[in-house]
Amino acid sequence: xxxxxxxxxQVSMGPQHPSTHGVLRLLVRTDGEVLSSVKPYIxxxxxxxxxxxxxxxxxQFTPFTDRLDYLxxxxxxxxxxxxxxxxxxxxxxxRAQVIxxxxxxxxxxxxxxxxxxxxxxxxxxxxxxLFGIRERxxxxxxxxxxxxxxxxxxxxxxxxxxxxxxxxxxxxxxxFLDYFPAKIREYNDLLSYNSIFIKRLADIAVIRPEDAxxxxxxxxxxxxxxxxxxxxxxxxxxxxxxxxxxxxxxRGEMGTTGDAWDRYMMRIYEMEQSAKxxxxxxxxxxxxxxxxxxxxxxxxxxxxxxxRAENPRGxxxxxxxxxxxxxxxxxxxxxxxFANLSIVPKLxxxxxxxxxxxxxxxxxxxxxxxxx
Amino acid sequence: xxxxxxxxxxxxxxxxPLVRLLVxxxxxxxxxxxxxxxxxxxxxxxxYAERKVAGDIQARIGPNRVGPYGLLQFVADGVKLLIKxxxxxxxxxxxxxxxAPYIVFTASFAAFVPLSYSEHVSVADLNVGVLYVxxxxxxxxxxxxxxxxxxxNKWSLFGGMRAVAQIIxxxxxxxxxxLAAVILPASLDMKDxxxxxxxxxxxxxxxxxxxxxxxxxxxxxxIAAIAEVNRTPFDIPEAESEIVAGYHTEYTGMRFAFFFMxxxxxxxxxxAIATTLFLGGWQVPIIGGLSxxxxxxxxxxxxxxxxxVFLLIYVMMWIRWTLPRLRVDQLMDLCWKYLTPIAxxxxxxxxxxxxxxxxxxxxxxxxxxxxx
Amino acid sequence: xxxxxxxxxxxxxxxxxxxxxTIGYGVNPKTEVTQQYPEVRREPFDRFRGKLFxxxxxxxxxxxxxxxxxxxxxxxxxxxxxxxxxxxxxFDIDNAKxxxxxxxxxxxxxxxxxxxxxxYEFSSYSREGLVSHFGLGEPKSAEKxxxxxxxxxxx
Numbered sequence: 001x002x003x004x005x006x007x008x009x010q011v012s013m014g015p016q017h018p019s020t021h022g023v024l025r026l027l028v029r030t031d032g033e034v035l036s037s038v039k040p041y042i043x044x045x046x047x048x049x050x051x052x053x054x055x056x057x058x059x060q061f062t063p064f065t066d067r068l069d070y071l072x073x074x075x076x077x078x079x080x081x082x083x084x085x086x087x088x089x090x091x092x093x094x095r096a097q098v099i100x101x102x103x104x105x106x107x108x109x110x111x112x113x114x115x116x117x118x119x120x121x122x123x124x125x126x127x128x129x130l131f132g133i134r135e136r137x138x139x140x141x142x143x144x145x146x147x148x149x150x151x152x153x154x155x156x157x158x159x160x161x162x163x164x165x166x167x168x169x170x171x172x173x174x175x176f177l178d179y180f181p182a183k184i185r186e187y188n189d190l191l192s193y194n195s196i197f198i199k200r201l202a203d204i205a206v207i208r209p210e211d212a213x214x215x216x217x218x219x220x221x222x223x224x225x226x227x228x229x230x231x232x233x234x235x236x237x238x239x240x241x242x243x244x245x246x247x248x249x250x251r252g253e254m255g256t257t258g259d260a261w262d263r264y265m266m267r268i269y270e271m272e273q274s275a276k277x278x279x280x281x282x283x284x285x286x287x288x289x290x291x292x293x294x295x296x297x298x299x300x301x302x303x304x305x306x307x308r309a310e311n312p313r314g315x316x317x318x319x320x321x322x323x324x325x326x327x328x329x330x331x332x333x334x335x336x337x338f339a340n341l342s343i344v345p346k347l348x349x350x351x352x353x354x355x356x357x358x359x360x361x362x363x364x365x366x367x368x369x370x371x372x
Numbered sequence: 373x374x375x376x377x378x379x380x381x382x383x384x385x386x387x388x389p390l391v392r393l394l395v396x397x398x399x400x401x402x403x404x405x406x407x408x409x410x411x412x413x414x415x416x417x418x419x420y421a422e423r424k425v426a427g428d429i430q431a432r433i434g435p436n437r438v439g440p441y442g443l444l445q446f447v448a449d450g451v452k453l454l455i456k457x458x459x460x461x462x463x464x465x466x467x468x469x470x471x472a473p474y475i476v477f478t479a480s481f482a483a484f485v486p487l488s489y490s491e492h493v494s495v496a497d498l499n500v501g502v503l504y505v506x507x508x509x510x511x512x513x514x515x516x517x518x519x520x521x522x523x524x525n526k527w528s529l530f531g532g533m534r535a536v537a538q539i540i541x542x543x544x545x546x547x548x549x550x551l552a553a554v555i556l557p558a559s560l561d562m563k564d565x566x567x568x569x570x571x572x573x574x575x576x577x578x579x580x581x582x583x584x585x586x587x588x589x590x591x592x593x594x595i596a597a598i599a600e601v602n603r604t605p606f607d608i609p610e611a612e613s614e615i616v617a618g619y620h621t622e623y624t625g626m627r628f629a630f631f632f633m634x635x636x637x638x639x640x641x642x643x644a645i646a647t648t649l650f651l652g653g654w655q656v657p658i659i660g661g662l663s664x665x666x667x668x669x670x671x672x673x674x675x676x677x678x679x680x681v682f683l684l685i686y687v688m689m690w691i692r693w694t695l696p697r698l699r700v701d702q703l704m705d706l707c708w709k710y711l712t713p714i715a716x717x718x719x720x721x722x723x724x725x726x727x728x729x730x731x732x733x734x735x736x737x738x739x740x741x742x743x744x
Numbered sequence: 745x746x747x748x749x750x751x752x753x754x755x756x757x758x759x760x761x762x763x764x765x766t767i768g769y770g771v772n773p774k775t776e777v778t779q780q781y782p783e784v785r786r787e788p789f790d791r792f793r794g795k796l797f798x799x800x801x802x803x804x805x806x807x808x809x810x811x812x813x814x815x816x817x818x819x820x821x822x823x824x825x826x827x828x829x830x831x832x833x834x835f836d837i838d839n840a841k842x843x844x845x846x847x848x849x850x851x852x853x854x855x856x857x858x859x860x861x862x863x864y865e866f867s868s869y870s871r872e873g874l875v876s877h878f879g880l881g882e883p884k885s886a887e888k889x890x891x892x893x894x895x896x897x898x899x
Contacts, residue, residue: 011526019613033530033700060814063845122613124604124697127766130430134777141789147846148793148860154845162850166791190694190765195755196605197696353530354614354699429770432778694766695759710752 008036015044019122019357022367024341028348028356035356038348040341045371053331058084058298059158061328066152068335069369071114072312074107074143077156079309082237083318084158086307087300095288096160097238102173102281103146103155104238104309105274109180110139111312112220112267112274119264119361120191123200128191135183138176145169158298160291170282177279184272192268201264202255205347205359209258215346216339219314220266221363224250225258231310243280245273260362267364270312299326313337313364333372337365403495407484411637416446418636418685425689456625461524464622468522473623473630475515480637482508487644488562490654490673501562502554505645506547509600509638513539516609519631520619531618534700535602535609541707542599542606548715549593552722553579553586553649556731566653572735574657580650582733585721590650592715597642598688599703601635605695606703643684644677651680788862793844795863796837798878802857805830809848809858817841818848821879834879840871 008029015023023044029036049068053061065080066073078100085092092100117132140150145166147155155162191197207217212225222229230247232240248269250262300322308317314336323329340363347359420435420443427434435442460469486501488494498504513536520532554560556579557568571577580590599606610618620631647653654673664672698706729737769775779786788794805822821834844860852858868874 009526018616032533056814060812060847063814063843063847066845120696124607124611124613125695126426127430127693130432134431137777144792145789146791148789148791149844149846152843152845154847162846163791166789186765189761191696191762193758194696194762195758196698196702198758199702200696200699352699352701354608354611357614425770427776428773429766431769431775433776433780436780690763690767690770694762 007031013356019118020360021118021365024360024365024367024370026344026348026356026360028353030353033352033354035348035351035353038345038356040344042341042367042370045367047368047372049372050331050333053328055327057326058300058328061331062157063152063154066154067368068333068372069111069311069313069316069337069366070151071366072107072111073151073153074103074156075111075309075311076316077153078104079307079311079316080318081156081158082309083305083307083320084298084300086305087303087320087322088158088294088298090159090292090294092160092238092292093289094239095164095286096290096292098281098284098286099161099165099290100156101238101240101243102278103143103153103161105277105281106139106142106173108274108312109271109278110136112271113139115267115312115364116187116191116264116271119358119364120197122357122361123197125191125194125197128187131183131187131190135180142169142173142176145172157291159294160289162291164290165285170285173278173282177275180275181272184268187268192265198254198261200354201261201358201362202259204260204355205351205362206256207258207263207343207347211343211346212258215343217314217343218336218339219311220270221263221314221340223248224262224266226250226252231308231315235308237307237309239281239284242284243277245277245280248273260358263362263364297326299324308334311336313366313369314340335369335372337363337367337369341365341370407495408481411481411484411640412633414640415633415636416450418639419449419632420446421682421685422636422689422692425686426693429690429693450629453625453629458627459622459624461622463524465522465524468518469622470627472515472519472522473627475518476512476634477630477637479508479511479515480634480641483641484637486562487641488566488648488653489677490670491563492670493674494563497561497563499559499561502550502560502565502645502649505641506543506550509641510539510543512634512638516619519623523619523622525622527616528619528621530615531609531611531621534611534615535619537700538599538602538606538609538703541704542596542711545592545596545707545711545715546600548712548719549589549596550645550649552589552715552718555719555722555726556582556586556733562648562653566648566655569652570655572739574652574655574661576735577733578650578652578655579733581735583722583725585718585725586650588714589718589722590646592711592718593650594646594684594687596707596711596715597646598691599707601638601642601688603635603639603688604692605697607692607697608700608703611697639685639688640681643681643688646684647677647680653677653680788864792862792864793846793860795839795861795866795876796842796848797859797861797876798835798837799857800832800835800878800880802854803832803835803878804854804857805832806853808851808853812847812851814845814847815841815843817843823882832879833882835877836879837876838874839866839876840874 008031011028011030012025013028014020014025020026025041025044027039027041047067049064052064056064062077062080065076068076113132113136117129120126120128120132143153143155144150146169147153147162207221207225209225209227212222212227217225218229226249228247228249231237233247248266250257250266252259252262253265254261302322302324304319304321306317306319308315315334316336317334319332319334321329344359344363348356351359423445424434424442435445438444438448460466483505485495486498486504488497516535517532520528520535554565557565559565559568569577569579575581579586581587602609608614610620620628623631654677656669656672656676732740805820807820807822810818810820817838819834819836819838820832822830822832825831846860849858849860866874
């Protein structure tokens, strides 16, 4: 450390810190409460998933995608399955597509509930976190009903989904959709429009649109900066182009467009939209196959495919190269949180320690996806 | 109880000075023990209540394993803390580190002394009671800084600095709002202040209803008091999600428990002050005017006093489990831009009221009008 | 000055909105959603992926499950018995390694041979305790000879 640094205090925030959302280490230099620089150190959760992919067969890798973004396993399954399907060139039955959309959107809601809850507990209000967990449990029940797991689903498979929807699923989902809007109103009363919460987040860590492009920010964080970019609309996959939903964008309701409050609020709005999508999809469920005819041993032709999908945290992309064998030659995963984290050093200059927590919380990063 | 000493010593007039001294010391020790025992019991109950209230608010049940309804949970917690390893960090400043919990604890309990629990039950009837409590509770800030500095931990240091800044700033609105109330009875003695509030069915002559300025003062005091005892939304000195555990990061076992108990002790003290100065202390509402045996009156008075205090403590818990936490600079904003000016305004207003109306409250004025 | 009071009142109003929500829960004991676990046990759904169970008597020893397992949690050794049928002598499932993905269950060609039980309480004090052994053991009558088609353990 240079002599000039002596007037700063160097603090290692993490990897064991209550609000770094996992094992993230932030090396911060502070002058009192004000940060002069933030440097994220990652890799504490590295498992070599991309390398593992080279030694397991295509279907065997699906459970590993659960462990990318464990709060949105369905979406990760979906993106991987779509990549392999593109390599194989299979068409998915319509019923499977609709089921996939239902699962992806339910998982989006449950993931955003955690984002909402963990940001609120970072801001010191613990009750909204537990309320978020409560609604998430209802969604987990639905998932358990469908596939038997509550966290790592491994439900969306190459060619479709692993099992058809069980009896009673539609009614139970409708029940959930009926009471969910009231809960969102409750969250808004309790947290979103609370003046302390607004004061903590409004005008904090503004991501300007050009910065968002430069750093490759995607998902709700990008939309909070006022850019209407959602892969479900921009490059519709599955049945999204038949669905009626809005893509909310940040408007700077409480401060500047692209501030932490906008990023937080995007998730609340998206939950409403996802609930709407699930409701429409339930009506679109027609009898049919839940999976396409897929050979028992998958040997995709030599070639490559890149497929991206809109995950709760942004664009998840799988780049897959096949050498014609049963195992991928190379898999590269483009994870949204990694790109979203990269802007933290820029945002974290000159803010206070408490704001850094708000930045990390509002970006809604998830570590297993960053380190993979 | 000190009053007892007078009685006993005068009845021991014929005994030698040594005996009288001995008796005095014994009575003092016994009364100290009684207060300590009651306070510890209260603290146990308060920790239990805190968790139960949190459970209620968060749609959970809360502790329910140890004893009926989990009532003995605090005993289990206490035993756990007692048998935990006592860790003193290698690089800690041993004397500061060891000394801090004792000072916090002592200061917190010393504040129990001048409280008037009923007409005849009090430890010491100090004629500067209010001043004494305000003074002694400031000692806590010094002890917190001692512990924070002595821990030799950066998070502790953040916490300690925040605590001192916060506690000292919030002393000002506290004292100003207390003054607005104290000028009416023109006494700093707790008992005198409560006696002043008698009449009016035991409710309407409370100082909080005396005039609009004392009414506002009560709220200013209460908000500032929450900050004084470092509770959410003003819990920045120990903000868990930001600075791990603030000034008590390095403390374990009983040393931690001392900080913990001091917080609940402080909660009681500030609520008791609010009760005494604004809410009529132990004045029994409605049936207070009836004639009844002295013992019954005493019991009722103690019950009423504790009921009011616990109501205020409940409100503090309710606030804690609802609101997010303020940032450190916003906390100062609230103190210097809102609470302090309002408290000044109240003080001036209350003084003018006293000057013009000779201390007659709204109730007296209305009653006077009705009679004429 | 007007803004000052306006800000103050809007803050108080928003805080009151939040306080109203929490007190609604605080005073209403019927809102609790948690279950008291040891007394109240939640019945999992039919498809629940709990502990893996093998009906070893109908197992054909095809090793499809061991081959599909992405984490090598299944160790399966088979020998040919006197009727030239494969006999699973060792069938160990390491529940600590298992990720409960369900690929093996789907790979199993025999109905109701390998499936998930609804059991979710099987903690153990040792790693060995987490391994379930289903194997039939070495056949007593079978004589070992060089002609024994003994498959290597699928790793």
